[in-house]
Amino acid sequence: MNIQQKVEILADAAKYDASCASSGAKRSGNGKGVGHSDGMGICHSYTPDGRCVSLLKILLTNFCTYDCVFCVNRISSDIQRARFTPDEVVKLTLDFYKRNYIEGLFLSSGIIQSPDYTMEQLLHVAKTLRTMHHFGGYIHLKAIPGASERLIEQAGLFADRLSANIELPTQQDLVQLAPEKKTTIIESTMNNIALRKEEADEDRRKLPSAPKFAAAGQSTQMVVGATPTTDREILKTATHLYGQYKLRRIYYTGFSPYPAADARLPLKPAPLIREHRLYQSDWLMRFYGFTAAELTSEEDPSLSLTEDPKTTWAKSHPEFFPVDVNAAPRESLLRVPGIGYRNVERILSIRKYHRLLLDDLKKLHVRVKNVLPYLITIDHIPRQQPVVNQAQPITQLDLFAPLSAFSGSL
Ligand code: SF4
Known part of the structure; x- marks a missing residue:
């Protein structure tokens, strides 16, 4: 399989990860104007100083030894597989960067062999880019839950942002749909990142030349609508994650069904407007002083699909x-x-x-x-x-x- 074919498969597979600011938008040129965009390959993110940068967004591989029911890359999925070597990703990133297509890299992966082995491969890419090629662009690396503290520590030295995906809102959801994953392990990775970042920031306050650790912080992604978990519970989890691990962002991705999906999954996609309401509520909690408990009630634990959450609160x-x-x-x-x-x-x-x-x-x-x-x-x-x-x-x-x-x- 040549590099072009791998890019097609692994950029397409990465579009399901929403842990950066934009991806998945497809727009065809109308023949009169200039340019078009594909629903994969390049996404956008924000640097610590607020610049919007375009990133090459790919998976190292879509082989995965886990069997998360909601994920198209799970081991039991019948899809075409591909795998880059770390050096191929390095070369691809540099080529795209030199041609001015991108300003950085978003790299994730299915779990190959073990969390440690996968994290080592991701780390190898970031380390090679930074130390051998003095790559100054933005790097967002997926932090693999369960990888050793040592590897996460090193990853934060080379990456601007790390993200460990919480995947689903509750531990019960994980038991149901992602049996190899555990909230405690995911949160322990998030905690590790938060602690290392706090230490590094403290060191830099005393000595500005001390190394940075994940300067753009950490984020996570949560699939919503794959289980009956309510918006109230989702927002409760979000509050916990923001408060406990100082996340910069939580990305909510509405579940969308795919062909021959597991019978435990809903047949219909989560309404896009639900995803939008969750983002609005998330924003209200982070910047407007609302709490999760105020935005829904025990009696009505769903956000309104017809009205924004601030208006709903005001009316009540x-x-x-x-x-x-x-x-x-x-x-x-x-x-x-x-x-x-x-x-x-x-x-x-x-x-x-x-x-x-x-x-x-x-x-x-x-x-x-x-x-x-x-x-x-x-x-x-x-x-x-x-x-x-x-x-x-x-x-x-x-x-x-x-x-x-x-x-x-x-
Ligand atoms: S570990 Fe990640 S890539 Fe693998 S099946 Fe689960 S969600 Fe998909």
Whole structure:
């Protein structure tokens, strides 16, 4: 099998790993414009300084000794197999890099022989690129759960990002669909990465020339919709992983069925919108101060497919609104549907000098129609006045708002 054939098979096999920012999008040129994109081969990721870089995204091999039911590369799958040698991956990366196709490498693999053996092969690629070819591009390596601490430690010295996949939201899910995998082993690898990174960051604070360890941190991927596990449980797991191992990102991948799949798997794909709602909720937990428990309830553990989670929360908490844009603390403004965290920062700095009107929100590109039920500005108070949030007693607002603004609403 020549290199081109291997690239076709192993770049295609890698498209199921969502642990970098974009992949899987396929777009054909229309014959009039320039370029097209394939659903495999190149993906994008963000460096620690915020640059978006294109990566060669491949598997070292799609042979795998494990039998994860949801995975097309599992041992019992009847697919065409291929395997690169580490030196072939090194050469491919350098060739693509020199032609300016890519700025880095995303390398994963099926489990060959054992976690240690597989990790050694991945490590060999990263180490060769860095030490023999002085490759300065971005490297994202898969950290194989169960590989020895020594190998993970070395991998972090050569890779910008490491990711150990949690695969499924709960241990029960793994028992059901990925019998060789254990949450404890996966989390122990994540813990190892987190500790090594903490130590390296501490060393660099004392001595800036000390070696970096996985400068872009660690991420993970979770397949959703392959089991009946609820969004509430998924978000609970996400909270645990972010809190315990300081993950930079969790990537949620909706399960999609494939031909002749195991009977334990659902026949229908997870709705794309569910994946989207999980990302929105994840974002709300990381940047808006929401907790997993607030975004769903015991009675209704699924995220709404028709409405974003911030709006759902706002509708079920009328006692929290309206929020006074000129007086409310940051954490209250962050809960207003239609106002993003960047605009919250802008509002906080503008209101030091100027009391905001609806027009000011328009200038910040806020969709005013959407925020009207939730906000008080100098010239607006929602018509249906729910219980006012404790953080902004109405007597204070009275003192500053022009009389015309109240137009009988209070
Ligand atoms: S270990 Fe990874 S590649 Fe192998 S079957 Fe499981 S998910 Fe697929």
